[in-house]
Amino acid sequence: MATWFTEKQTENFGITAKVKRSLHKERTDFQDLEMLETEEWGNMLVLDDMVMTTEKDEFVYHEMLAHVPLFTHPSPKKVLVVGGGDGGVIREVLKHESVEKAVLVEIDGKVIEYSKQYLPAISGALEDPRVDVQVDDGFMHIAKSKREYDVIMVDSTEPVGPAVSLFSKGFYEGIAKALKEDGILVAQTDNPWFKSELVRQVHADVKETFPITKVYTANIPTYPSGLWTFTMGSKIYHPQRIPVERFTNIKTKYYTSELHNACFALPKFVKEIIE
Known part of the structure; x- marks a missing residue:
């Protein structure tokens, strides 16, 4: 059976x-x-x-969370990933030669342990010497960091259990302080079909904290509804005004330089949610 x-x-x-x-x-x-x-x-x-x-569709989420902000920033050297114990975002971050250090802060060490065992193609980059893996509370790590990171990526679960605090306005304000003066935040912000109020609230909170706030989407078939949103907060750099020469040739399966700009073109109902 x-x-x-x-x-x-x-x-x-x-x-x-x-x-x-x-x-x-x-x-x-x-x-x-x-x-x-x-x-x-x-x-x-x-x-x-x-x-x-x-294993089949992970590349979409991990590439889109990592490469959109990393190509938006002209020279990201130190990157923080909050959550993401499976290691997929870290794997994509390390494809950028400018990155000198990538810090992963995952609250649940068991996620890291079993991802290494059962998802080696996703988690393999966690062993890279440029990576600092910390089993710790991401919210508290942000609170203790000041002007330290070029890019911060929030790779959290949905806002339940240990991830609830990672969707609060105070967390985004803390991230702004943890970023350098030209830093960028990107967070996964769920789907507009079933969680429209969450998408709206996060956008509003980030917009009050960062001068440039943009929502973009990707198709991830195993996530609720298949249409997933990411919210970017940037202090200086606009993700749709990137010199063509900045797009270096990295190996991807979903992300492209053309898609970088296209992903910010939102369906009308999603635009209405955030407006």
């Missing part, structure tokens, strides 16, 4: 994947963690019954 995993994305809608087997399951100090081997998506990381990443 077939086994299926269903993420209940709303009270009335879910996404289902056929499961070959459960690779690991435990209750960590912070959340329920499970690694599943699925027929369609390969190995899948699930936290609190929500899909975090899969």
Whole structure:
């Protein structure tokens, strides 16, 4: 008899994947963690019954969270990733030669441990000498950092459990202080179909904190609705006014220089949410 995993994305809608087997399951100090081997998506990381990443479509999220801000900034040298214990964003960050140090602050060390075991193609870059992996509270790390980072990326789960504080206005204000005078913030900000109020509120909070605030989207099939938003806050640099020569040739599967500009063209209903 077939086994299926269903993420209940709303009270009335879910996404289902056929499961070959459960690779690991435990209750960590912070959340329920499970690694599943699925027929369609390969190995899948699930936290609190929500899909975090899969081997098949992970590149979309990780590339779009990393490359949009890193090409917007003319010379990012020190980068912080809050969350992202699977290591996918770090892998993409290190493709930029200007990056001298990438700091990963993940509150749940078990996410790092089991990603290394079951998602090696995603997590492999965590062993790079340029990477500083810290098992710590990202909110507190930001609070202690002052004018330290060129780019900060918030790779959090949805705003439940340990990630709730990562969607607060105070957190974005702390990030502004942790960034250098020309720094950039990018955060994953969920989907406009089921979480329109969250998208609206985050945009409003970031807009009150950063002179330049932009929302962009990507298609991620295993995330709720498939249409995902990211919110950028920039102190100086506008992501749609980048010299063509800045786009260096890095290996990607989703992100391109053409898509960099196109991803900021929002569907009308999304524009209405943030306006």
